[in-house]
Amino acid sequence: MSGSVGVHALVRRAHEERVLAILRERGGLSRAQISARSGLSRTTLSEITGELLARGAIVVVNTDAQLRAGSGRPAELLALDPRSGQFLGVDLGHTRARVAVADAAHEIIASGVEEYPPGSSWPWRLAAGVDLVDRIAREQGINLAALQGIGVGVAGPYPAGGSRADVLAAFASRFSAPVIVDNNTRFAALAEASDLGEPGGAVDAGDVLYVRLADGIGGGLVVGGRLVSGASGAAGEFGHVKVDPAGGVCRCGKRGCLETVAALRPALAAAGVRDLAELAARREEPRVRAAMDRVADALGRVLADAALILNPGQIVIGGPLPHAVPAIVARAGAVIAAELISVGAGPLIRAARLGDDDGARGAITACFRQSPLLADYPGAAFPAPASRTAVPVPRTPGSSS
Amino acid sequence: MSGSVGVHALVRRAHEERVLAILRERGGLSRAQISARSGLSRTTLSEITGELLARGAIVVVNTDAQLRAGSGRPAELLALDPRSGQFLGVDLGHTRARVAVADAAHEIIASGVEEYPPGSSWPWRLAAGVDLVDRIAREQGINLAALQGIGVGVAGPYPAGGSRADVLAAFASRFSAPVIVDNNTRFAALAEASDLGEPGGAVDAGDVLYVRLADGIGGGLVVGGRLVSGASGAAGEFGHVKVDPAGGVCRCGKRGCLETVAALRPALAAAGVRDLAELAARREEPRVRAAMDRVADALGRVLADAALILNPGQIVIGGPLPHAVPAIVARAGAVIAAELISVGAGPLIRAARLGDDDGARGAITACFRQSPLLADYPGAAFPAPASRTAVPVPRTPGSSS
Numbered sequence: 154m155s156g157s158v159g160v161h162a163l164v165r166r167a168h169e170e171r172v173l174a175i176l177r178e179r180g181g182l183s184r185a186q187i188s189a190r191s192g193l194s195r196t197t198l199s200e201i202t203g204e205l206l207a208r209g210a211i212v213v214v215n216t217d218a219q220l221r222a223g224s225g226r227p228a229e230l231l232a233l234d235p236r237s238g239q240f241l242g243v244d245l246g247h248t249r250a251r252v253a254v255a256d257a258a259h260e261i262i263a264s265g266v267e268e269y270p271p272g273s274s275w276p277w278r279l280a281a282g283v284d285l286v287d288r289i290a291r292e293q294g295i296n297l298a299a300l301q302g303i304g305v306g307v308a309g310p311y312p313a314g315g316s317r318a319d320v321l322a323a324f325a326s327r328f329s330a331p332v333i334v335d336n337n338t339r340f341a342a343l344a345e346a347s348d349l350g351e352p353g354g355a356v357d358a359g360d361v362l363y364v365r366l367a368d369g370i371g372g373g374l375v376v377g378g379r380l381v382s383g384a385s386g387a388a389g390e391f392g393h394v395k396v397d398p399a400g401g402v403c404r405c406g407k408r409g410c411l412e413t414v415a416a417l418r419p420a421l422a423a424a425g426v427r428d429l430a431e432l433a434a435r436r437e438e439p440r441v442r443a444a445m446d447r448v449a450d451a452l453g454r455v456l457a458d459a460a461l462i463l464n465p466g467q468i469v470i471g472g473p474l475p476h477a478v479p480a481i482v483a484r485a486g487a488v489i490a491a492e493l494i495s496v497g498a499g500p501l502i503r504a505a506r507l508g509d510d511d512g513a514r515g516a517i518t519a520c521f522r523q524s525p526l527l528a529d530y531p532g533a534a535f536p537a538p539a540s541r542t543a544v545p546v547p548r549t550p551g552s553s554s
Numbered sequence: 555m556s557g558s559v560g561v562h563a564l565v566r567r568a569h570e571e572r573v574l575a576i577l578r579e580r581g582g583l584s585r586a587q588i589s590a591r592s593g594l595s596r597t598t599l600s601e602i603t604g605e606l607l608a609r610g611a612i613v614v615v616n617t618d619a620q621l622r623a624g625s626g627r628p629a630e631l632l633a634l635d636p637r638s639g640q641f642l643g644v645d646l647g648h649t650r651a652r653v654a655v656a657d658a659a660h661e662i663i664a665s666g667v668e669e670y671p672p673g674s675s676w677p678w679r680l681a682a683g684v685d686l687v688d689r690i691a692r693e694q695g696i697n698l699a700a701l702q703g704i705g706v707g708v709a710g711p712y713p714a715g716g717s718r719a720d721v722l723a724a725f726a727s728r729f730s731a732p733v734i735v736d737n738n739t740r741f742a743a744l745a746e747a748s749d750l751g752e753p754g755g756a757v758d759a760g761d762v763l764y765v766r767l768a769d770g771i772g773g774g775l776v777v778g779g780r781l782v783s784g785a786s787g788a789a790g791e792f793g794h795v796k797v798d799p800a801g802g803v804c805r806c807g808k809r810g811c812l813e814t815v816a817a818l819r820p821a822l823a824a825a826g827v828r829d830l831a832e833l834a835a836r837r838e839e840p841r842v843r844a845a846m847d848r849v850a851d852a853l854g855r856v857l858a859d860a861a862l863i864l865n866p867g868q869i870v871i872g873g874p875l876p877h878a879v880p881a882i883v884a885r886a887g888a889v890i891a892a893e894l895i896s897v898g899a900g901p902l903i904r905a906a907r908l909g910d911d912d913g914a915r916g917a918i919t920a921c922f923r924q925s926p927l928l929a930d931y932p933g934a935a936f937p938a939p940a941s942r943t944a945v946p947v948p949r950t951p952g953s954s955s
Contacts (some may be wrong), residue, residue, distance in 0.1 A: 240649040374864070384866055390862040393896055394863070407896060416563065425801050458796070462775070463784060463863075495807055
């Protein structure tokens with residue numbers, strides 16, 4: 154009878170999310186006030202708040218004894234525990250680890266970053282990620298005893314001898330919570346898609362195509378609000394779509410892949426600059442512009458083909474290259490629009506909004522959605538679907554990845 | 555409290571599917587036998603069978619009075635009603651309408667096809683579809699009074715002045731059941747993905763990329779077991795991916811789209827043949843082979859790019875062109891495999907299994923999944939997920955579309 158058990162858990166989780174959404178709006182409410190706002194019965198609410206108190210998600214902040222003096226037991230006021238980390242997101246990049254911690258209402262309450270020493274081994278990177286979590290918790294006064302879920306994004310591919318199992322083992326042995334592991338660029342895609350539930354972002358983010366121009370070119374797809382992993386976990390390989398049959402040899406062995414034109418190294422070489430800072434400084438010079446136009450044209454063609462097939466609502470272009478040269482996004486957008494002219498309404502094409510913590514944020518978002526009951530359940534059945542999936546944190550669009 | 559109402563309906567529907575799956579395996583069971591096989595309590599089962607009897611999905615086929623003579627009320631034996639249409643699938647193509655009717659356990663119990671007179675108007679095609687349903691019901695003795703859902707696939711795009719609303723109106727006014735409307739090629743994709751739950755098809759069909767080479771080139775994507783419509787309902791436009799920047803002008807206004815090479819008319823012209831029959835007969839001749847190789851190469855490149863991005867478990871190639879020249883599938887498959895060599899395990903690449911009734915079958919499959927409660931609910935929570943989504947009908951792989 155797993156179906157029935159699951160259904161009860163589903164109802165309880167929906168109620169819990171409703172209570173948390175109310176407490177995020179305003180802390181310090183009595184059960185009577187929460188009951189009035191949520192429409193939940195006192196009995197049901199009492200069960201829910203008991204559970205949330207027990208796992209440390211909420212706390213009793215006060216009693217209004219002064220108001221109720223002499224009239225019996227004072228009503229307890231409840232609020233989110235601002236120090237209780239409930240969800241942990243970790244991004245293990247090639248050069249640094251990033252960590253973010255969220256409370257029960259999905260607000261980021263602590264975060265941090267640490268660069269690895271050059272040449273750090275895979276075990277070292279894993280250990281650095283775990284240590285960084287501990288340090289952040291200690292320094293920022295976060296209690297991790299009640300973690301509900303851990304998401305770890307890893308820059309692909311795994312190094313020789315490394316595997317997903319290592320990641321699961323490293324984090325599951327240190328923290329007692331379920332761990333999910335995925336590609337960090339894919340998590341970034343989820344973060345970009347989810348962030349739009351916030352005020353000011355009134356766009357439907359159910360179908361998002363995200364691509365990231367960095368040392369390599371990866372991407373992520375969100376279809377119907379869900380991250381697409383693909384049949385063998387390899388979805389999002391934009392970098393190896395062919396853009397020039399006569400082009401240079403790619404690290405993958407094929408010729409003329411998008412990466413041979415639009416990844417960081419060939420793009421810098423074509424522009425005749427040493428690094429991103431020089432690229433940004435000289436981006437108006439003819440040679441640099443011509444090289445970046447070529448990047449944008451190749452990128453635009455690949456994204457246009459993908460958009461014809463997937464019909465996304467948004468195309469998000471991120472990574473250090475377009476961050477240094479924003480004109481890449483505009484020009485790729487023009488190419489996409491021209492190719493989609495026959496299709497009618499095209500997608501919104503925009504630069505990524507989030508900074509270098511996008512992978513860690515997306516890992517947290519994936520945790521919220523990880524519940525097998527919630528993940529695939531239609532949002533319409535929930536009273537407050539927006540609060541369930543969005544990661545409402547202050548945006549840091551200016552930070553470099 | 556829509557959440558709770560929804561959850562109760564979900565549980566009931568899961569139980570109902572379990573009972574129907576048991577009765578599909580073997581009709582003529584008593585409630586005690588169904589209870590023993592389903593694990594449902596007598597009380598719960600009594601509610602479920604009462605509901606199924608009331609809506610005509612099952613019938614009392616017999617009583618075993620002879621076995622129970624003198625021992626009280628004889629036990630009723632229940633079975634699926636073989637004449638009660640519960641789901642209706644209609645495919646309104648450019649040249650003909652196709653209809654299929656399924657019983658409560660998702661078996662096809664009646665079907666038929668009717669060609670339109672040349673030049674038939676849109677209203678005429680709609681009326682022909684409705685009339686065909688009536689005729690099939692009458693001639694094949696099907697009762698449509700208890701329809702649970704109607705799926706109508708339409709060959710896109712809508713003609714001038716025509717719309718989805720016309721389809722909804724035509725079918726909803728004639729039959730009292732919810733109507734869903736989508737592109738018929740997309741429904742065909744769903745049918746190809748779902749059909750594999752059957753014996754002999756042991757492949758995971760959760761991620762399928764389907765393309766159809768006909769007068770135009772359309773396709774459908776099934777991602778995580780669900781049909782992808784896209785943000786504005788335009789997903790699957792494989793035909794307008796560019797394969798040759800210097801190529802011919804497409805009907806969409808762009809140059810060098812896949813359709814300019816691999817749609818029926820240019821493919822026949824390049825091969826120097828008049829029609830599909832001549833194409834099939836002369837397919838080993840050098841000129842015809844060269845033309846079909848060009849079709850396969852262009853198709854393979856487009857599908858390879860799509861596969862890099864989506865990482866499907868299967869790529870299914872259908873439509874009259876590869877049906878006439880099966881070598882197209884093999885050669886396109888080789889191109890795809892070569893392009894995916896860097897990715898690791900590639901998809902299964904195969905010809906479509908279903909015939910011309912794929913759109914009508916997919917429309918029925920979409921009906922099963924249409925319930926907002928079932929559609930997105932993870933299969934794992936159900937005792938018999940396979941029976942819930944597959945369309946278990948005899949295959950007719952040889953029939954032409």
